Amino acid sequence: MSEANLYYEDFAPGRSFALGPRQVTTEEIIEFAREFDPQPMHLDEEAGKRSILGGLAASGWHTSAMFMRMMIDSYLLRSHSEGAPGVDFMEWKKPVLAGDTLGGSSTVLESRPLRSRPGIGVVKFRHEVTNQHGEVVCLSENSIMFRMRERSEVSA
Amino acid sequence: MRMSELYEIGAKTELGTYRFTEESILHFATRFDPQPFHVDREAAERSLFGGLCASGWHTCAAWMKTFLAYWAAESARLAAEGKVPPTLGPSAGFRNLQWLRPVFVDDTVAYSVTLVASRPLASRPGWIMNSTLAEGVNQAGDPVMRFQGSVLEFE
Numbered sequence: 001m002s003e004a005n006l007y008y009e010d011f012a013p014g015r016s017f018a019l020g021p022r023q024v025t026t027e028e029i030i031e032f033a034r035e036f037d038p039q040p041m042h043l044d045e046e047a048g049k050r051s052i053l054g055g056l057a058a059s060g061w062h063t064s065a066m067f068m069r070m071m072i073d074s075y076l077l078r079s080h081s082e083g084a085p086g087v088d089f090m091e092w093k094k095p096v097l098a099g100d101t102l103g104g105s106s107t108v109l110e111s112r113p114l115r116s117r118p119g120i121g122v123v124k125f126r127h128e129v130t131n132q133h134g135e136v137v138c139l140s141e142n143s144i145m146f147r148m149r150e151r152s153e154v155s156a
Numbered sequence: 157m158r159m160s161e162l163y164e165i166g167a168k169t170e171l172g173t174y175r176f177t178e179e180s181i182l183h184f185a186t187r188f189d190p191q192p193f194h195v196d197r198e199a200a201e202r203s204l205f206g207g208l209c210a211s212g213w214h215t216c217a218a219w220m221k222t223f224l225a226y227w228a229a230e231s232a233r234l235a236a237e238g239k240v241p242p243t244l245g246p247s248a249g250f251r252n253l254q255w256l257r258p259v260f261v262d263d264t265v266a267y268s269v270t271l272v273a274s275r276p277l278a279s280r281p282g283w284i285m286n287s288t289l290a291e292g293v294n295q296a297g298d299p300v301m302r303f304q305g306s307v308l309e310f311e
Binding site (some may be wrong): 032041053060061062064065085086089092093145 | 184216251254
């Protein structure tokens with residue numbers, strides 16, 4: 001793990017962080033589905049082809065988890081993140097299929113100090129996860145809490 | 157049968173429970189969400205959470221697992237009664253997901269679902285969009301997670 005060097009102040013509106021690339025393998029789709037979402041279209045190629053998803057497709061929750069890992073690897077693990085209170089929305093817009101390569105971006109929409117917790121600020125992001133065809137497979141907005149570099153800034 | 161024939165709008169259905177062992181928290185977080193408060197006990201104690209806790213996505217995935225276990229049993233029950241269980245399809249996503257409290261090691265979360273609305277899709281004859289409220293409550297009775305979900309149904 002590299003040294004954490006991103007603070008609240010570094011997430012200025014408009015700043016964008018690239019996500020991925022991340023390969024989606026058959027093995028990983030099936031492993032996740034067996035544990036958390038054992039539906040035929042997530043477990044079996046033929047069942048996936050017969051479904052409206054059109055192939056062996058990742059669970060939406062697996063897509064969410066892969067998106068999380070891409071945020072981790074792009075910027076969260078080198079930041080002073082204090083977690084997230086939730087997710088405003090997440091749209092699973094297209095199936096994520098075995099063999100896909102995911103990418104995308106997280107873009108800062110707005111940021112504000114958290115009055116109830118001095119030294120912590122909230123950053124709202126818009127996230128797009130795309131596949132190798134440039135299609136958006138997952139669209140989301142959420143807010144993440146970060147430590148401030150200068151605690152004194154919120155005392156005013 | 158349709159979901160709306162099986163479930164009263166606004167009535168909560170208890171799905172079952174999921175226990176968050178340290179092993180399961182670490183196994184999930186190591187793969188998908190290796191932030192210090194999800195993978196490192198000492199770092200977690202220094203964080204705002206105050207202790208090692210599950211990734212929020214783990215809390216959501218466990219809702220799905222609990223729902224499917226419930227649904228398999230419910231479908232078998234309906235079939236045994238000579239009824240045809242609703243055919244459920246994929247979900248298009250969710251809104252207003254809230255991680256209300258940390259889920260700590262050895263917490264047991266009781267999950268539920270409430271059918272909020274059920275309406276045919278004008279653009280797709282035979283398809284029904286069900287809107288749901290998913291919730292999780294820990295062993296102390298405190299809510300830990302909530303989201304507004306959706307699931308397709310095929311007539």
